[in-house]
Amino acid sequence: MVLCDCSVADLCIIDPQLCGDEKAFLSFEAIRSIHKLMDDDADGTVDTMETDEFLREDLKYHDPKAKHSSFHRADPHISVEDMWSTWKSSEVYNWTAPQVEEWLVVSVELPQYAESFRKHQLDGKALPRLAVKNISLTVSLLKILDRSHVQKLQLKALDIVLFGPPPGRQNQWKDLLLGLSVLMALGGCWFAYIQTRKSRDDMGKLMKDLEGLQRAEQSLLDLQA
Numbered sequence: 562m563v564l565c566d567c568s569v570a571d572l573c574i575i576d577p578q579l580c581g582d583e584k585a586f587l588s589f590e591a592i593r594s595i596h597k598l599m600d601d602d603a604d605g606t607v608d609t610m611e612t613d614e615f616l617r618e619d620l621k622y623h624d625p626k627a628k629h630s631s632f633h634r635a636d637p638h639i640s641v642e643d644m645w646s647t648w649k650s651s652e653v654y655n656w657t658a659p660q661v662e663e664w665l666v667v668s669v670e671l672p673q674y675a676e677s678f679r680k681h682q683l684d685g686k687a688l689p690r691l692a693v694k695n696i697s698l699t700v701s702l703l704k705i706l707d708r709s710h711v712q713k714l715q716l717k718a719l720d721i722v723l724f725g726p727p728p729g730r731q732n733q734w735k736d737l738l739l740g741l742s743v744l745m746a747l748g749g750c751w752f753a754y755i756q757t758r759k760s761r762d763d764m765g766k767l768m769k770d771l772e773g774l775q776r777a778e779q780s781l782l783d784l785q786a
Contacts (some may be wrong), residue, residue, distance in 0.1 A: 575642050576649075584686060591689035592648055595719065596641045598693075606638035620720065631724050648689065653721055656685030668727045669717045671710055677703040691718035 572580060572589045579585035599607045599615045607615075612632055616622040636643060648654060656664070661683055666672040681702055683691075690698055691714055699705045705714065721727065 571641070575645060588648075588686055588689045589645060591693045591695070592645050592722075593641055594693045595689065595722065596639070596644050606640050607644075608639075609633055609637050612639075620716065628724050648722060651722075651725055653685045653688060653726055656688075658682045658684045661685060661688065664721070664727075665714075668721075669714055671705075671714060674703060674705055674710075674714075677705075688718050689722050691715065692722045693719075 571593075572586060576585070576589075579589075596607060597603075598619070599611055601611050601614070616628055620628075622628060633639065658679065662675050662678050665678055666675055694715070699711050699714065705711050
């Protein structure tokens with residue numbers, strides 16, 4: 562992909578820290594393309610009506626309310642800068658290559674391309690490039706020749722870039738955290754039970770020792786008498 566000077570300049574203004582990162586340029590250009598695709602009236606922002614139309618017609622969501630609110634939140638007009646900022650703060654942005662490979666296998670259901678993804682070390686930052694039509698990446702590098710597979714990958718990548726990780730993945734982490742919490746609670750209860758039992762045994766032993774001392778004392782008194 563050839564980058565025009567304007568895209569480089571725009572990224573340097575919006576995100577000076579990534580100004581010299583070639584991969585960041587590619588991702589930014591992809592985000593710009595997604596924004597342009599959603600911005601039907603070309604006024605520089607994506608409003609709520611444009612988002613609703615995009616979700617229904619392009620992503621085929623019949624009930625896009627949850628996705629709609631997730632994308633806009635409290636901002637009815639999304640600029641390229643807003644979209645880039647939201648993408649950078651997304652959990653997916655920091656995914657490692659193995660996490661992207663897991664997403665490809667589990668969520669996209671295209672495990673036959675896992676080796677290609679692994680070979681090129683595609684991490685979360687590269688996902689916007691998969692969300693747009695990018696023949697050099699999908700066909701030339703990843704060797705995905707089936708058009709239906711390319712389209713499926715593009716739609717899934719578009720969804721995850723705009724709306725974050727799949728609900729199933731979030732639930733998986735929540736279940737894991739819940740499981741760990743339950744295990745820790747059970748461990749705490751078991752420890753408390755062991756400590757209570759030990760204290761009870763120690764108390765019983767102490768009482769027996771006291772009884773023994775009392776008997777010895779009484780015997781001594783009897784002997785003195």
